[in-house]
Amino acid sequence: MTIPKSPPDCSIVSRETMEEARSLIDENRDIFSRLQDLWLWWNKSVNLFSRKCGNTELYYHIWHSLLLSCHNPSGFIDDSNIIVDAGTGGGLPGIPMAVACPDKQFLLVDKVRKKQRVIKDISTKLGLSNITAVHDKIENVRPNNKFRVVSKHAFDAADLLSSLGIAPESVMMLKGKDVFEELDKVDEEQVSAIRIDEIDASFGSFFKDKYIVTFQLIMPQSAHGK
Numbered sequence: 001m002t003i004p005k006s007p008p009d010c011s012i013v014s015r016e017t018m019e020e021a022r023s024l025i026d027e028n029r030d031i032f033s034r035l036q037d038l039w040l041w042w043n044k045s046v047n048l049f050s051r052k053c054g055n056t057e058l059y060y061h062i063w064h065s066l067l068l069s070c071h072n073p074s075g076f077i078d079d080s081n082i083i084v085d086a087g088t089g090g091g092l093p094g095i096p097m098a099v100a101c102p103d104k105q106f107l108l109v110d111k112v113r114k115k116q117r118v119i120k121d122i123s124t125k126l127g128l129s130n131i132t133a134v135h136d137k138i139e140n141v142r143p144n145n146k147f148r149v150v151s152k153h154a155f156d157a158a159d160l161l162s163s164l165g166i167a168p169e170s171v172m173m174l175k176g177k178d179v180f181e182e183l184d185k186v187d188e189e190q191v192s193a194i195r196i197d198e199i200d201a202s203f204g205s206f207f208k209d210k211y212i213v214t215f216q217l218i219m220p221q222s223a224h225g226k
């Protein structure tokens, strides 16, 4: 397996995927608008986003998150019904993904207890019964069925892969351009394939230098227990 070292090795997230994610926001305008209100309310007392964060930034956070639902590189994404959001913070990408995929179960994991209070409150108020808030380190999370992991701006790629308590089917991360340095540290024996897709910055400056990185793992679940 070759680990991509620099942007020229990347594919581009397709325009169809970008548009599909944007359409999901339009189709769910009411619930996302209530979500933004709840986030802004909670952000006054719990540090979820920067203090300057407003509706425009939250709109792009939602769009970024939905890209992780819509992006489906052939052969990389499995049919796992459980999706673990590692380092979810205030619920990104997990809450928007749970709105977009009501048939999947989402475990939103964060090691900070007060962030889990936020997730529980928002899930209840929005009626999202497919979200479970998990207050724990990702290292300790061990779903008992096939699962995949998503994560947005929360972990160094190599650190996340080595932290997982048991192996998911795949790991998909939204990352900045620092990902290329992080890939140097990835254990090649842990992954069978890596794919990197650059997000099309012609959709706006919030997409500049953003990448979706997808890993297929080869470690058998039983052999990776810690």
Ligand SMILES: C[S@@+](CC[C@H](N)C(=O)[O-])C[C@H]1O[C@@H](n2cnc3c(N)ncnc32)[C@H](O)[C@@H]1O
Pocket (backbone or CB within 6 Å): 086, 087, 088, 089, 090, 091, 092, 093, 109, 110, 111, 112, 115, 136, 137, 138, 139, 151, 152, 153, 154, 155, 163
């Ligand atoms: C920079 S925030 C990103 C939050 C969110 N994903 C977003 O895009 O806004 C990183 C989050 O990861 C959580 N975190 C860091 N290490 C963790 C670990 N080992 N297990 C679970 N959560 C962790 C932190 O508590 C924090 O809420």
